[in-house]
Amino acid sequence: MTGIVYKSTGSWYSVKGDDGKFYNARIKGVFKIDDITSTNPIAVGDAVEFETENEGEASVIITKIGDRKNYVARQSPRAKHAHHIVAANLDQSLMLATIKEPRTSQGFIDRFLVACEMYHVPAIVVFNKTDVYKEKDWKEFERLKTIYEAVGYKAFAMSLKERKGLDEIKETLKEKTTLISGHSGVGKSSFINAVIPDSKIKTQDVSGWSGKGQHTTTFAEMYDLPFDGKLIDTPGMREFGLVDVKKEELSGYFPEMRARLNDCQFNNCQHINEPGCAIKQAVIDGEIDEDRYVSYVNILESLKDHEW
Numbered sequence: 001m002t003g004i005v006y007k008s009t010g011s012w013y014s015v016k017g018d019d020g021k022f023y024n025a026r027i028k029g030v031f032k033i034d035d036i037t038s039t040n041p042i043a044v045g046d047a048v049e050f051e052t053e054n055e056g057e058a059s060v061i062i063t064k065i066g067d068r069k070n071y072v073a074r075q076s077p078r079a080k081h082a083h084h085i086v087a088a089n090l091d092q093s094l095m096l097a098t099i100k101e102p103r104t105s106q107g108f109i110d111r112f113l114v115a116c117e118m119y120h121v122p123a124i125v126v127f128n129k130t131d132v133y134k135e136k137d138w139k140e141f142e143r144l145k146t147i148y149e150a151v152g153y154k155a156f157a158m159s160l161k162e163r164k165g166l167d168e169i170k171e172t173l174k175e176k177t178t179l180i181s182g183h184s185g186v187g188k189s190s191f192i193n194a195v196i197p198d199s200k201i202k203t204q205d206v207s208g209w210s211g212k213g214q215h216t217t218t219f220a221e222m223y224d225l226p227f228d229g230k231l232i233d234t235p236g237m238r239e240f241g242l243v244d245v246k247k248e249e250l251s252g253y254f255p256e257m258r259a260r261l262n263d264c265q266f267n268n269c270q271h272i273n274e275p276g277c278a279i280k281q282a283v284i285d286g287e288i289d290e291d292r293y294v295s296y297v298n299i300l301e302s303l304k305d306h307e308w
């Protein structure tokens with residue numbers, strides 16, 4: 001039978017078969033796919049083939065993994081130079097952010113957007129908690145929305161508390177598999193509970209099945225939406241990472257820079273203080289947002305430190 005992985009712990013998997021039933025699945029032997037070094041061979045969202053070991057049992061063996069349309073990864077918490085695949089076969093990725101309580105920095109959002117570009121996953125940014133926004137916070141929201149929409153991303157305002165803006169966001173989730181991320185306290189659990197009323201997110205105890213709970217490692221999990229579509233939650237994960245980004249590739253992950261890269265005098269221009277830099281000129285001319293450029297510089301510096 002074929003199915004889709006809804007949960008992956010690294011040692012067992014929850015697979016929803018084409019018959020609509022869930023199976024506890026394991027793998028036998030070593031799987032190596034896509035020629036990438038990852039600490040987990042199978043991730044949430046993977047399409048798999050499986051066989052029942054014993055007739056009538058709900059425990060099955062995964063025999064094959066389908067080709068991935070895409071995936072997102074982060075640096076493995078266990079092995080320094082290995083990837084950990086967070087999820088596969090995504091249609092889009094939604095970051096929950098907020099201007100207040102606690103503020104999401106533009107740098108954090110821009111890192112997320114770079115990662116989405118890198119993995120070829122369309123990105124959406126949703127600013128929650130609008131019920132506490134004062135006039136200056138709304139201005140900040142409008143500023144960011146304008147920047148992001150100009151660059152090609154969707155940006156929304158929402159208040160889960162007042163149930164405002166939710167319908168429009170639900171529309172964007174229809175018939176899609178969407179990965180949800182965001183820093184702690186932004187309202188991720190509240191959001192999932194709002195779109196999937198019976199998801200029981202809050203009561204889900206992730207330490208229950210990971211032994212004594214000394215690991216803070218948590219696993220992504222997929223949920224069916226009450227309308228057509230799926231959500232992938234990434235509990236405890238602030239962001240998926242910029243693994244293996246080369247410094248010279250970074251500006252290619254900023255769409256507004258990508259469009260101008262051929263105009264720099266040097267083809268290996270890093271857009272810092274090289275002469276004839278079209279990117280710096282576009283910042284001066286107000287064609288590229290200055291704060292986006294600051295994010296670029298900050299991310300570039302962080303790549304230097306990590307030698308990825």
Ligand SMILES: Nc1nc2c(ncn2[C@@H]2O[C@H](COP(=O)(O)OP(=O)(O)OP(=O)(O)O)[C@@H](O)[C@H]2O)c(=O)[nH]1
Binds near residue numbers: 129158
């Ligand atoms: N004012 C306001 N508070 C909200 C809103 N949405 C969520 N909150 C509050 O923000 C806090 C964090 O919400 P959670 O849903 O637990 O956030 P989370 O992102 O899942 O956080 P972690 O569980 O720490 O990962 C809670 O106190 C919520 O009640 C909102 O729209 N407005």
Ligand SMILES: [Zn+2]
Binds near residue numbers: 277
């Ligand atoms: Zn340049």
